[in-house]
Every structure is written in C-alpha cells, then in structure tokens.
Amino acid sequence: MKLENKTAIITGAGSGIGKATALLFAREGAKIIIADWSDEGKNTAEEIGKNSYFIKTDVSRAKDIDNMAKLCLDKFGKIDILVNNAGIARTFPLHETPEEEWDQTINVNLKGAFLASKKVIPEMIKQGKGKIVNISSIAGLVGFSQASAYCASKGGLISLTREMAVEYAKEKINVNCIAPGIIETAMTKEMLQDTALRKSFEEATPYPRLGQPEDIAYAILYLSSSESDFVTGQVLTADGGWTAK
Numbered sequence: 001m002k003l004e005n006k007t008a009i010i011t012g013a014g015s016g017i018g019k020a021t022a023l024l025f026a027r028e029g030a031k032i033i034i035a036d037w038s039d040e041g042k043n044t045a046e047e048i049g050k051n052s053y054f055i056k057t058d059v060s061r062a063k064d065i066d067n068m069a070k071l072c073l074d075k076f077g078k079i080d081i082l083v084n085n086a087g088i089a090r091t092f093p094l095h096e097t098p099e100e101e102w103d104q105t106i107n108v109n110l111k112g113a114f115l116a117s118k119k120v121i122p123e124m125i126k127q128g129k130g131k132i133v134n135i136s137s138i139a140g141l142v143g144f145s146q147a148s149a150y151c152a153s154k155g156g157l158i159s160l161t162r163e164m165a166v167e168y169a170k171e172k173i174n175v176n177c178i179a180p181g182i183i184e185t186a187m188t189k190e191m192l193q194d195t196a197l198r199k200s201f202e203e204a205t206p207y208p209r210l211g212q213p214e215d216i217a218y219a220i221l222y223l224s225s226s227e228s229d230f231v232t233g234q235v236l237t238a239d240g241g242w243t244a245k
C-alpha cells in the first residue's frame, strides 16, 4: 500500500474528485479527514468507515481551517498530506460578474488553499516532511470564456504552488498541482447535459472520452506518495491531451 501509516486531509471530499481521492487513499492505507462544507462529506467518511472523520468546513474561513487541522492532530497525531481540492465554478460574462461572485470564487479556490497550507505547514516542518497537492484546472493554463474568477483563481493556485514549493523544499515539503481537464462530476453535470457543449468538450479532448474522478485521484495519489519525493513545484496536467494541441 502506497500510503500506509500516512494521514491526509482532503478538502471538498464530499463529492467528485475529492471523494474518489478519499476512497483511493483509504484503499492505499491512509487515515483521512474529510473536510467539506456540504454534509455529503459525512457519506464519504461513512463509506470509508474506520480511520476516517468528517468535519463540516468552509475552506475560506480560517476558524474552520483551524478546527479541521486540529481534528487531524487529535485523531491521528500528525498531518502528512493536504489535498486542497474544494472548489466552486460559476459562469458569467466578465462584465456581468457580480463582485461578490468574484470574491467568493477567489476566497474558496485560492484563499482556501492558502489558509489550509498556512495551517498545516508548521506541523509538516515539525515532522520534517509533508505533501501538499493543489487542484487547479486547465482553466489556470488556458482561457475559458465566461469564467474570469475561476480562471484567475486556478492560475493563482498554480503560482502559489510554485511559491510554496520553492519556499519549503528545504523542509522536504513537496507542493505540486494538478490541472484536470473536463471531468464528469457534479461541477460539470449541468454543462454536460447540454448536448452541443458536451460534444464540443469531447472534440477538444484528443483522448476518446472525458475524464472521470478516478483519473485525477490516481494523479493525486502519485503526488502524495513517496514515489514523487523529488518532484516539487510542478503542474501535472491530466486532460486527455486538451492542452497538448
């Protein structure tokens, strides 16, 4: 097992990519804190059973982040892995984006990763090792129409990843990032019900299918395991070839 005796906090693990990652991590021997603002996180923890706890968490609130880290330390005594996965995506033309929508997207997708990292890094320094995986998006690498706040938050997360990787490499804290392409989850459900839009996404993806949550979970597993100890500050793009064209 790749994560035997490891402990992990996964944000947004009530659904989609986060949930698939939690289930995979559990199969690989990890003990897991499921942090989600939705009660769906409880179902993920129950499905895993032993060695998994749910805590209702809004990643954009420092107090919630404190409680999340505290639960991991109280239950497991250490924090080996942090997966900053919680995210939201809402679409508006830029010139019609309400300011509060911009703020909320940046606060969840970017500030949330900052707050959680800020909280766990001192523990990882004490432990002499740690892994942080940020879930960005190909929208952080290329432009997507009507997604100004989302693109900006995901591009910012890539920059934050590189910054943290450089700052904490000497502490043996690896910080990497994944840029998924179009993955079939609750986030994309509505878009993918639009047949024309789905077809356009399929045509933009050279690989002959769209992504599934498990495709990303395996990439997160690699960046969370000792197999990637010499990899830091990188963006692993898992998009079926979308950005290779």
Ligand SMILES: NC(=O)c1ccc[n+]([C@@H]2O[C@H](COP(=O)([O-])OP(=O)(O)OC[C@H]3O[C@@H](n4cnc5c(N)ncnc54)[C@H](O)[C@@H]3O)[C@@H](O)[C@H]2O)c1
Pocket (backbone or CB within 6 Å): 011, 012, 013, 014, 015, 016, 017, 018, 035, 036, 037, 038, 040, 057, 058, 059, 060, 085, 086, 087, 088, 089, 108, 112, 135, 136, 137, 138, 179, 180, 181, 182, 183, 184, 185, 186, 187, 188
């Ligand atoms: N689905 C895709 O095509 C795709 C592509 C690229 C990147 N991503 C990124 O992957 C990550 C996971 O997305 P997904 O597709 O699994 O979506 P999802 O909607 O299925 O899951 C997101 C989870 O995050 C939780 N969440 C949202 N805001 C939160 C907050 N403030 N605090 C705590 N939890 C919160 C939700 O409750 C949900 O459980 C996101 O960061 C998303 O931007 C998704």
